[in-house]
Amino acid sequence: MAKAFAARTCPVAAFQKMISGKYKLRIVWDLKDGPRRYGEIRSGLLRGTAGSAEITPRVLSRELKALTQSGLIDRKDFGEVPPKVEYRLTRKGRSFVPVVAAIRDWGERNLSGPVPLADAAE
Amino acid sequence: MAKAFAARTCPVAAFQKMISGKYKLRIVWDLKDGPRRYGEIRSGLLRGTAGSAEITPRVLSRELKALTQSGLIDRKDFGEVPPKVEYRLTRKGRSFVPVVAAIRDWGERNLSGPVPLADAAE
DNA sequence: CAGCATCCTGCGTGATACTG
């Protein structure tokens, strides 16, 4: 675990790995507004994805666990009985928000826009 | 195929899709310095990825084609005989570079850094 | 040199059912 990452993996590749998965980026984005419960995240991911099917718990759970291990989010488990778990961004995660913002911003102007026709090459 | 993207796909999700694949982001980054030939890109991708195996033509070809269809890069085929093909960023691709830069920048400070220990949650 | 054709494999993703 404490393996020292001998050859520096290229940051871009590391990023790719870190946010691999369909929901990780969107989860981070969702969490930027504050802590959210498991179910809230789940519902939140359904909004805006063009009527995609439900996100299976297995997948969401995996994503959340991965994000936790990446150190981007933090899991807070309140006592028990009716289970209540909140996820929130860590400091690292918060520092990552602007990057996602940049992505989202660019995406809005270039992806959600007009039909993806081959535009001028230059 | 010409489906009109009825419900706006969330920009982040669209981004995810667009750069899905291990090399797309790195290819864009490589191309930011100017046009590159197929083989140059191939070699370029080998540098910095911690002694990964060779990139198979099939994969690289796929990535390049996808990037072309996304409108991020442009393929220029010089005549023939000894095949020579150059890839370069389109206007759209160029506008995307700063985003990759932000990613790379963040990655350098948070991923290539010290051992990924669970840092303070807040 | 810049690819394409074919085969193969792991894993990311989804469906379904069950539990503390």
Add this chain to the structure above:
DNA sequence: CAGTATCACGCAGGATGCTG
């Protein structure tokens, strides 16, 4: 409510060999 367990599948990604 917040997950885990099991099964199943498609596809990204690698290996090899061939071509214009």
